[in-house]
Amino acid sequence: MNKHVLSRFYQASALLPLLVSSALFAAPAEVGVVTTNPTKVQLVPCYAKDLPDRLLCGTVQQPLNIKAVKDAENQTISIHFAIIPAIKPLYPTEAVLAFAGGPGQSAFDAAAVFAQALRYARENRDILLVDQRGTGKSGLLQCDGMDLVSQFAFDESTADIVALAKTDTLACKEKLQVDLNHYTTVAAASDFEAVRQALGYQKLHLYGGSYGTRMAQEYMRQYPAAVVTATLDGVVPFNQSLGALGAASDASVAALYAYCEASETCHQQFPRARQQLQQLIQQLDAAPVSTRVRHPRTFALIDLTLTRAKLQQAIRFALYSNNSRALLPYTIEQALAGDYSPLVGLMLSQDIVQQLSVGVNFAVVCAEDVPFWTAESRAEFAKSYLGRTWMQSAEASCAVWQTPAVDVAYTQPLQTATPVLLLSGGLDPVTPPAWAELAMSQMPNARHLVAPHATHIVASQSCAPKLISQFINQQSAANLDASCLNQELRKPFFTNANGVASLTAEQE
Template identity: 45%
Template sequence: MINRKFINTVLAKRSTRSGLCQSATRTSRWLAVAIAILLANNSHADTSQTNVAAPAKTSACYLDGLDEQLQCGKITVLENPQLPDGKQIDIHFAILPAIKNTHPNEALLAIAGGPGQSAIENAAFFNRMLTKVRQQRDILLIDQRGTGKSNILSCDDDTTELLSMNDDDLDIIAMTEKCLGQIDADVSQYGSNTALTDFEAVREYLGYQKLHLYGISYGTRMAQLYMRHYPEALLTVTLDGVVPMQQSVVAIGDSIERGLNVLWRDCKSTPACQQQFPDLADEYNKVDQLLATAPISQQVRDPQTDELSEFLLTRSKFSGAIRMAMYMANIRALIPHAIHQAAQGNYQPILGIYTLTADSTGIAMGMHASVVCGEDIHRITDQMRKDAKESYISGNMLEGLEKTCQAWPIPQVDDNFSEPILSDIPTLLLSGELDPATPPNWGALAQEKLTKSKHFIAPYATHGVAGQSCGNDLVAQLVDQGSVKDINGECLQKDVRRSFYLNANTVEALPVIDTPTDIETTAPANTAADKE
């Protein structure tokens, strides 16, 4: 979901790495497919009358984090499908070949989040998470247009000094306009619907008759659009960290506040954490209010270079670091200690968390803006704006996005874009109870008209259930069986939380406790909503 850097640096920082939630992304329909499926060097000649071999559709490649040889390729499509003589762009893909390809006409398409992440850069994550699926089926990764290798929409980095910059003083509109001027693209053509046409073009080009879909975070929106526009191409769908079509991603602000309340609850429910940090929520508010008065500057050792540097801690950096840390279970365990130390005037632990999360998601911010400004910002009501002002995190996020979209000329999607998906495709929905971005009630909302679906809430997972629990086994079961009928989520009850750090070096042994129910969700944390 929406990256903290969208607020802190707002398009000024070029993303270089990937990993939202350890993760892990995208119609003009058949006319576009007909005129867009072209290889840059492909010939339409009748090769049956000649000995000249057709060009290979893929070539051997290696990807970061994987030591095996894979297959990569690209297709060339029109940037604007309505302009047959217009600019063309390359859409890159990678295939993680099945270990034993017993289903050569099928593949699982894994769609990354963001919006703005590269699926190919997340290949190692998808390979680990989908290892059982890959035993018998290819895993297909496509860099959605505007991300990764597919004509990425990113901007030059004018804010190299992340530690010392004052992100509270950034001129968002001016920076957005500058970013727009640097991009050689019609940014109006980088929304979800147009990208979906690319996905279907890749499927047809590679000859897969059917796809299984796995979408994470924003990738669940792309998966749902696939269900709406190309249902005949799909066998099963998994939505992990669900963004329902009815929901604007800008509404994530409320989810962040919920995530904080869940964190306070978990610390209170864990004896050692409660004993060590009895006033955690109050200490967070103390630091937040102190930074609301003025940023705090300290000389620190840069965690990456060990050089003596100035660290200017702003309110935005503080809240953003805590927010991003809640996505990842291992870093979430550090939050109570970091907040407590900050309340005592020691900001080194917060610096550590900020550094760990500052460039962890690999968001192509131009593509992010094209999606949010065309598909989400217009759904914000006056009441939502009023409610957002009650929270610094929500208000700051909304203000930054609205300023960005003032300078990013994207026509809004049709009203029917936000209608719930009506489908009988077997669909598995996964939500994390600890998720600070896509809470369980979002999954329930997406399930409204999915007639053959199951929704499981993992009580100990954050964002991206399949990557941190047995949810990956459930995905494999769905793909193998082609039905949700016999899937149950009992294995999700296993407590996979990381023990909270009591100081910089030690963690406590987490006791066995009942899952509290005082945080509002749409269903008990260990239950599933079934539609079969």
């Protein structure tokens, strides 16, 4: 039995579970196929998960090693893409290119989420989804994970996380047998360009979510002429290490508890909510709890070794959605009282990590992040529990992969005059609004909009889809009316297992 998944929880930066919110609000967008562009590639009708619309799929062959001088000895990789056709193709030579997150998520798998977020933009333009090399149908680099039963039983407190990360990574490296150097953000950009040229689009509008914003920025850096506008949602700047996600997560927890204290019902029900969380963390730090719980799907009684690591991961992923955030104070109180069922429920949201490409994740972390850490940044990351554990296991794993660093110029903020719309959620546990400010320092035509109550990926929770479409049509963010972003998106806190005993004051 291997233990990849566990170490991956620390390892994977898992910035973008675009899929989180879609599970609860599955409202299928209504649309279909119109156009075929001048193609050099063969397009076949295809379907994506949770999206009834007929898409057009195809592949282009790309050299695996983009720096290779001689093509002859170069392996090729087949890059898979899908077109969500525009409803009324007023601009057949333009498309909206959507970049998925992760790093390591497949854009095609997230087609339903993109179709929803870009539903207004799609009225007049095709949406183009390209599986980044190493993800989805473009040669997925996946290692087996641990099943839920063993995950629950595993005791992280006694295991040496660094050693574990090392053995895991070694096994994964053995299995994949790839040079991760070919899977970095820098290396992947040319694939998107190849797809654009093959399909004959003259201009692109970019939409990136989470890590996808970094991929979008890299594409703009390498192919500035092809881009008309770029929308960056949950921005990951070049000049920001992923290690800071611990601090972002902590800030998001703090905002949640501040809201609980301000809310009458929550405060009445959980007057000591903040202390309860601290108390539980301390207890688990001192000694993990061994107990038996019901398997969330099979209902069988299984062992759970509740450690601080598990608690922190569960909280971290619960923060991604306003729905699961509403469960947090209740969950903590129950856990303190010895009922771990709600916590088991929250632990389920970690499932999203399973869908990520391990290879691409390591390629980004090991070649584009770890090499540029300074003593200063290390000290900064170490301040939070998540940052600390992530840093340790990232170093251990990257030592195994031995991926050379990308050029140091990569860590410079993107310089561009292209109109850019940056979107941030005020409660985002991974890419806080401050990151967007870092990203736009060299962008004279950028505008940053913050939805104060949104979490990660603003476009899937607010009126942003309309704004994005307006931005694309106007090719300027200056005249957007962003007032609708202030809409309340937080949910009333669960005060028992059935929901809320909300007072009128709750909503104010």
